[in-house]
Amino acid sequence: MAPNTKRVFYVNNVSAPVYLEILAKRPDIQVDRLENDSPEAAVEPVLAQAHAYQIGSSRQELAMPFQGYAPLLARCPNLLVLSTNGAGFDTVSLADATAAGVAVVNQAGGNKEGVAEHVMALMLTLSKRIPMADKAMRRSSDYKRPDFMGDDVQGRTIGIVGIGHVGGRVAELCCGLFGMRVLAFDPYLTAEQIAAKGAEKVATLDDLLRQADYVSINCPHTAETRGMIGAPQFAAMRSHAYFxxxxxxxxxxxxxxxxxxxxxxxxxxxxxxxxxxPPPSDHPLLRFDNVVASPHNAGITRQSRHNIARIAAEQMLDILDGRKPPRLLNPEVWPVYRDRFSRILGVTPEA
Incomplete structure (x- = not known):
């Protein structure tokens, strides 16, 4: 083992092989792999020595003992960074990580093309009523073409809730491809910042819902956004609009x-x-012909997975080399993190 070795571990899998390929080029990085059902005898020494954890982003796929909450952090005295496998950080408590002096980073933007294209696919599929036509044709020949009359999307209005990496790309595609009017609700961006992404800022969520022909949700899942769209919001939407x-x-x-x-x-x-x-096959929303469903695979394209893995590896090396990462989710941790990093690895990161 090389001097001053940094220990990185992951559970089950990483986004793509390129992540491990990039880290393998560094002799001072050791990577350990665990599984949800790894025996305690294998888990304990890895957690005790780990400096970094490349953590899965799915709550359903990652066993609770390996999710980034206080019980895991208490078992990792040398842990400096939690790095998620995607843009989401559902498996991490930012508050618990910050309290433990652990930096949390994600790979925001790595799958923006895959997700934005999926938004477009859903929008077009719904507008052209393709699922209903497909099902009718498979059942019998007793149908009429006008029953599946759809709508053009050109010139219509899309409302984007959260215009970050993905939302910005959705705006670009809608405006550029179809000449759509693009509204955006994002309280963290100014009207000028939103205009630079090709959209108009609206003051409230209701303003967006009442005007949009399509409403696209592209914000993170946080305490602030949980349950943000409920009965009052659906009631505010136009009867011809799609969610x-x-x-x-x-x-x-x-x-x-x-x-x-x-x-x-x-x-x-x-x-x-x-x-x-995954949702149960008898989920109430799966009974509607006018609901198009997919199993959280918008960002799972070959290109997106490769991109996320590359970004994750490069960012991991940056943070272990003492640089401040560009996708730090809890920047308030930095002073305490710097002290811990210096004590654990003997080098003080940049201010």
Whole structure:
């Protein structure tokens, strides 16, 4: 083992092989792999020596003992960084990590193309009523083409909730490809910043919902956004509008959405994310012909996985080399983190 070796571990898998390939080029980095069911005798020494944890982003796929909360952090006295496998950080408590002096980073933007294209696919599929036509054709020949009359998207209005990496790319595609009017609700960006992304800033979520023909959710799942879209918000939407969520389950109320669809308060929904994943096959929302469903795979493209893995590896090396990472989710931890890094690795990171 090389002097001053940095220990990195992951559980089950990484996004793509390129992550391990990049880290393997550094003789001072040792990578350990655990699994959800690894025996305690294998787990304990890895956690005790780990400096960094490349953590999975799915709550359903990562066993609770390996999720980034206080009980795990207490077992990792030398841990300096939690790095998620994607843009989401559902498996990490920022508060617990900050209290422990652990930096948390994600790979925001790494899968923006895959997710943004998925938004477009859902929007077009719903507008052209492709699922209903497909199902009717497979059942019998007793149907009429006008029953599946759809809508053009050109010149219509899309409302984007959260115009970061993915939302910004959705805005670019909608504006550039279809000449759509793009509205955005994002309280963390100014009107000028949003205009630079090709969208108009609206003051409130209701302003967006009342004007949009399509509503696309592209914000992170946080305490602030959980349950943000419920019965009042669906009631505010236009009856011909479509709701699309490729961000995270829990941002919208699934029961309220089912009730809104039953009441025909909106025209349909495209859902890539669910409160429980995978959703049960008898989930109420899967009974609607005007709901297009996918199993949280918007960002799972070969290109996105490779990109996320590359970004994760490069950022991991940056932070272990003492540089401040560009995707730090808890910047308030930095002073304490620097002290811990200096004590554990003998080098003081940049201010």
């Amino acid at each position: 699309i969520n490729t961000a995270r389950g829990g941002i919208h109320d699934e029961a309220a959405l089912a009730q809104a669809l039953t009441a025909k308060q909106l025209a349909g929904a495209g859902l890539d994310v669910w409160e429980d994943e």
